[in-house]
Amino acid sequence: MQLYKNQTLSVHNSLSGKKEVFEPINEGHVGMYVCGPTVYSNVHLGNCRTFMSFDMIFRYFRHLGYKVRYVRNITDAGHLEDDADDGEDKIAKKAKLEQIEPMEVVQRYTVDFHNTLQKFNLLPPSIEPTATGHIIEQIEIIKEIIDKGYAYEVNGSVYFDVLKFNETHDYGKLSGRKLEDMIANTRELTAQDEKRNPQDFALWKKAEPQHIMRWPSPWGDGFPGWHLECTAMSTKYLGDHFDIHGGGMDLKFPHHECEIAQAEASSGQTPVKYWLHANMLTLNGKKMSKSTGNNIYPSEIISGENDILSKAYTPAVVRFFMMQAHYTSILDLSDEALQASEKGYHRLMDAMDCLETLGTGNNSDFDVKTWKQQCYDAMNDDFNTPILIANLFEAVKHINLTKEGKEQITEGDKALLQSTMHSFVYDVLGIEGKKNGNDNSNLLDGVMDLLIGLRNEARANKDFATSDKIRDELTALGIQLKDGKDGTTFSTN
């Protein structure tokens, strides 16, 4: 039987502002959409945190036995500099600056994005669609919105009519804003403005002659507005009404608010049942920003090459650090905080290693069954990873007391403890162990043990051709073998 039948999961829904019991639209299935990156620069550590939070959520749904379709897009067109309808396209601007094709920009930073996420052990989504791959779908949605009377064309651009929409719908329901307040707080339109009202947003923008990224449409050559791609891709792969839409808190307005408006105006259905928003990462108590220099890249944490760090940290330690905060809380990154996480990570991993060989007794001093349910209770309470980790350390305490002979555990309880620890640490939190992680020194030790073993076997069989070949090819790679009376050791250049 699937685990979800015995567990009641609650999630914080930004739409109601409350925790709600999660009930999927289709039994046993979860459809989840998360706004992906705009690939015009190296992925930001704050964005990594957001994607890591949704990776943990994806993993927990899978662990509970749901069939999950997780869609996370790549924005490779249409995202303008000011996040609204003005300025240059972020990707086209970068292409011009570096004198390369926009698609070269997209390729370079998509590869960086995937490599970085893989280092932090994120699972790939089920579908990763791109905005440029869904231009036809976006044009179709615009046509529907125009047909329903919620959009208008001006000089080859199409705008969403927010005031008209708000007469029959609630624009602002996700972000808790009132349209009257928005109107009161915005500047008047000037004569050059094409929009009927400042709140209106672009569904399609006419491409000026110098604009490289352009597609034909019923309104002339142009490109889609940024908000539209997510409506097109989420509903195409998950249906007009789907379970979960996630993203960073900063996307709530206007991006997600506009997504709701577009979907409701075109299909007539409210698109999302549960809106989940992940909070930001700060650095030394301040907002991260490239312009003030209070900034750190994922690669710099792993290499230690940033002045705010005293050393390098493995991706597994960084992931453990991120999981120690609730995904809806602001998390502050500092060298001290990472050092503390590193200590915690090693304590946890040492206990997991110790558990493998722990002796068993006739009774248990630790109520493993109750503890296991407490782990689920933590995750069922809106994915409360800090409470889960506190529970894991409760188990660490008992593992260490048992090792010291101060407590006992039965064979059955030990097996249950082992499988539960494995599930939560490796599968749900996605934290890699020291051996299978990105710690290359451990990996090299493992590979060398294997090669030395094979060479010894070859020598024992008098197959000197093979044993010499292993030694010579390792020498060519810069690894020297040394045969001593205690066996063979190795050194690298």
Ligand SMILES: [Zn+2]
């Ligand atoms: Zn989006």
